[in-house]
Amino acid sequence: MLVVETIARIRREHFIKGKTIKEIARDLKVSRNTVRKVLRSGETSFEYERQVQPRPKLGRWAVKLDGLLAANAAKSAREQLTLIRIFEELRGRGYDGGYDAVRRYAKRWSRERGQSTAAAYVQLSFAPGEAYQFDWSHEVVLLGGTAVMVKAAHVRLCHSRMLFVRAYPRETQEMVFDAHDRAFALFKRTCIRGIYDNMKTAVETIFVGKGRLYNRRFLQMCSHYLVDPVACTPASGWEKGQVENQVGLVRERFFTPRLRFKTLDELNAWLLDKCIAYAKAHRHPELVDQTIWEVFEAERPKLVLYAGRFDGFHAVTASVSKPCLVRFDNNKYSVEASAVGRPVEVQAYADRIVIRQDGRIVAEHPRSFGRGDTVYDPWHYVPVLARKPGALRNGAPFEDWVLPAAIERIRRKLASTDDGNRQMVDILNAVLTDGLPAVEAACAEALSHSVHSADVVLNILARRRDTGRSARRSRRPDRFARPIG
Incomplete structure (x- = not known):
């Protein structure tokens, strides 16, 4: 292949010194066709790209490799295999070729697939106090020495990029309520609009276009905080791209390497400190002369006043068994003996269970997230001891x-x-x-x-x-x- 120095010398020998093609070919020991190609094209460099890549061993495995690559691309980023793992999988099926051939094939496959799926987007801009975005992510942490999958709630102010993250055992509705309240308590205010995906705890029915039938309790929460909820188009994550990017950022900077804490409360206290520290240490992506925290402080007066804590519980009706127990979420909770024989309303909060009967509280317990647990309050059984x-x-x-x-x-x-x-x-x-x-x-x-x-x-x-x-x-x-x- 011709190097740039040889091409430059051919051009100088001909255009400056006036040598003929035959003389240049004899002096530089290259063919006359090569000299002629350089002079006629006017190019200063030539690159060779193989049009057809021979695959003597990979050829008959191409179909299976296509299937492995397509199946891997369909997985979430967390579950995708590395290319070396795909190579090992192919070797396990009988392929006896080398890794380089698989790597070259996968690179071309990814490039062709990217060209067919590439799309253009418009960057969004938000006024101060206009909107926030909400989303969930799944993270693995060590709690009490045991690996646990926690559900991280993410809230992000769209203008200032101020972030909030809190971990929960579940993604249920009462966790959504608690995450909003704690985020707004940190911000001391809230926004005019809230941007969500079509999570089941918020949206019950999706209509054509932007029409949505929202959950009644979710609408109550939004009404309490004076928020207008907006649901994204299905499978259109770019409509809340800021919080989607926050998920990746938090996973990389906060949850890597794997965190170790004794309890979930200790983890959440640490996450809150990390959110504030990150906002104070990092520049705003658009207002580069200010930190995220400084932009947030400037945005705060334009936010909606915080209306106080929303009574965010998920209510279900249950019966009381003769042992004075109520079953909820695969666990049992004791109630007062006087409640036996009549239905009760179980109000599930993010951290506790409140049980009411005819408007009167007959039990209140810390919430258990295990399976088959029985939570007793011995004082509920003291009247029974009289008999x-x-x-x-x-x-x-x-x-x-x-x-x-x-x-x-x-x-x-x-x-x-x-x-x-x-x-x-x-x-x-x-x-x-x-x-x-x-x-x-x-x-x-x-x-x-x-x-x-x-x-x-x-x-x-x-x-x-x-x-x-x-x-x-x-x-x-x-x-x-x-x-x-």
Whole structure:
């Protein structure tokens, strides 16, 4: 192949020194056709590109390689195999050629496919406070030494590029509500429009064009925050390209290498600090003389005022079993004994479960995201103990029950007596009427006198109630008393 130096010398020998083609060919030891080609074309360089690539070993494997490449391209970026893995897969099927042939073929295949699928886009521009974008991503972290797939909620202000990320165990609607509230609490305000994909927690029906039937509870949230929701065209991620890019950025900068935390709360506290630190350290892509945080601070006065926390729960109706348990999301939660036999409404929040019956709260528990877990509140079963005091010893709700120190000491002492369970049940029932601090103080006073019977504890409580009533009567003015003087 002709090098640039040889071409330059041929041109100088002919056009400056006036040599003939025959003389140049003899002096430079190249063919006359080559000299003639350089002089007639006027080019200063020539590149050879093979028109047909011979594939003596890969040829009969081309169809199978096409299938492997197409199947790999259809996968998500996280699941796509590297080219060396595809080569190994082909070798496993019997291909005995080299890697370079597979690499060249894959490069040409990707180039031809890119030409057929390439599309042009228009860059979007947003005014301050105009819109935010929301999306989910799936990330793998180590929580308590176990690899866990968490769902990361992403919120991004379109003008300032201020970002917010929080991890959740699920992508359910109550998680969407919590993510919005925490993002708006960080921003201290919100935007006029919210741009979403057609996630099931927001959109129930997709009509032709931009028509959507939104979920009722999702619309309630948007109304609370004064946000106008906008759903993208299906399979048109570029309509919310900023948050799509944020997903990749956060995965690369925050979640790589794999994060290790004891709990999800520790992970989310770290993510919040990273979001703020990133915004303060990086320049805005358009306003390059300012950081993202500075542009965000300038945008904040133009945002919509934060309306406070939205009561974001997902409600379902459930029945109460005879063991005072309600089943929700593959787990069971205890309720007050008085709720047995009638339906209840389970209100699922991102971090807790609230159970109501006729508008009254009959249970509230931290939410469990396992499977087959049973979450007890032992105080729900105290009224049942009045009829079945023996259940205090072996009842599942009372295993590992941590009572205040004085009450626990009374319990241990009564365990050695014949009617200890009955006496302990009487003391526990007093908590429902007098309150836990009063019963604990009465137990401590009884122990100070080296006694631990229920009668003594209840007597102390009764005496304190009478003393309290007497003190209130003494402070009450006498309407019939005459003024002195």
